[in-house]
Amino acid sequence: MTTPEFSTALERLLLEDGPYLSCEECFERLDVYVESRLAGGPAQPDLEAHLRACPACAEDVASLTALLRDPPQG
Amino acid sequence: MTHPSAHAPATDRGAEPTDWVLALGTPGHEQTVAMRQLHGLLVRAAAHQVWRMRSLVDGCSPERVDEIANGAADVAMTTLLGKLHTFEGHSRFTTWAYKFALLQAASDVRQQAWRRQEVRLRDLDPSDLQLPDRRPGGPEQEAEALDLASAMARAMHECLTAYQRQIAVALLVDEVPIDVLAARLGTTRGALYKTVHVARTRLRAELTAMGYLDEPRATGAAAGQHTTDPAPEQP
Missing domain, CATH: 1.10.1740 (Rna Polymerase Sigma Factor; Chain: A)
Incomplete structure (x- = not known):
């Protein structure tokens, strides 16, 4: 039986978050990862699994990506 | 603006x-x-x-x-x-x-x-895993989903410590932001993430063993991940 596909607390509890990777390590790799992805670099499955599981880290990546695409003037 | x-x-x-x-x-x-x-x-x-x-x-x-x-x-x-x-x-x-x-x-x-919102650690309530009003599929899928929710509630009580359950409820049911919860508890974002990672690993393993989830695919990146907990989290 597969997990029903609707967004609920149940789905969040069962979310596949990959091999353990800490928020600290995610932060350490953030800048290199975003630059690489913007340049068409390869996926990083362990980091991306963490991002699916951690909304705060996912926001950091999304925000940095947006910032690099449209840098602030100054 | x-x-x-x-x-x-x-x-x-x-x-x-x-x-x-x-x-x-x-x-x-x-x-x-x-x-x-x-x-x-x-x-x-x-x-x-x-x-x-x-x-x-x-x-x-x-x-x-x-x-x-x-x-x-x-x-x-x-x-x-x-x-x-x-x-x-x-x-x-x-x-x-x-x-x-x-x-x-x-x-x-x-x-x-979140400054004016109380954040309290609590145990799982039966209503926490209630299904949304609109969901895909017919009665058979709805029955399966209800059965899974019931199994999840049992697994949370049997496989997790009280602390792990409380943190999982706070972050994944109540959706308290991880850094907000860390500040309230005097711990770190990383420590809380480790706790919820362990909880998810144990819950998936238990529900897989009970037949509610498919066996994980044995890829290079995933091999061994479901049975190995990281170092013990606090407390």
């Missing part, structure tokens, strides 16, 4: 150092200028983050954005300078610097958004 740019004095602008680490680390005029430029850069990044999260900011005026952004940039600058020696040049310095401001600003916005 257009995106407000956080203000930085004219002296902060102009050519950036070609070697930020050297400029920031060498006492003298160049260091002073580099510090101002760095702070301006962090303020602008923090303002970008605050603007992204403006729906969470009370009275989101340009002045309010500036206030939060400057506060976040100040903290981010201190953190960054303490870690300056760790910059290895694998990314642009500005990209590396931006992330400190983004992290701090996002955390500050979340903390402020």
Whole structure:
């Protein structure tokens, strides 16, 4: 039986978050990862699994990506 | 309302150092200028983050954005300078610097958004796993989903410690932001993530063993991940 596909607390509890990777390590790799992805670099499955599981880290990546695409003037 | 740019004095602008680490680390005029430029850069990044999260900011005026952004940039600058020696040049310095401001600003916005909300650790309530009103599929799928929810509730009580259950409920059921919860509990984001990672691993393993979930695919990246807990989390 597969997990029903609707967004609920149940789905969040069962979310596949990959091999353990800490928020600290995610932060350490953030800048290199975003630059690489913007340049068409390869996926990083362990980091991306963490991002699916951690909304705060996912926001950091999304925000940095947006910032690099449209840098602030100054 | 257009995106407000956080203000930085004219002296902060102009050519950036070609070697930020050297400029920031060498006492003298160049260091002073580099510090101002760095702070301006962090303020602008923090303002970008605050603007992204403006729906969470009370009275989101340009002045309010500036206030939060400057506060976040100040903290981010201190953190960054303490870690300056760790910059290895694998990314642009500005990209590396931006992330400190983004992290701090996002955390500050979340903390402020939750400042008047009580956060309490609680155990799982049967209603927590209630299904949404609109869901796909017919009666058979609905019955399967209800059965899974019931099995999950049992697994949470049988496989998790009380603390793991409370943290899982706070983060994954109540959706308290992880940094807000960390601040309230006097712990770290990383410690809480470790706790919820262990909880998810145990719950998936239990529900797989009970036949509610498919066996995980044995890829290179996933091999062994479901049975190995990281080092024990606190408490």
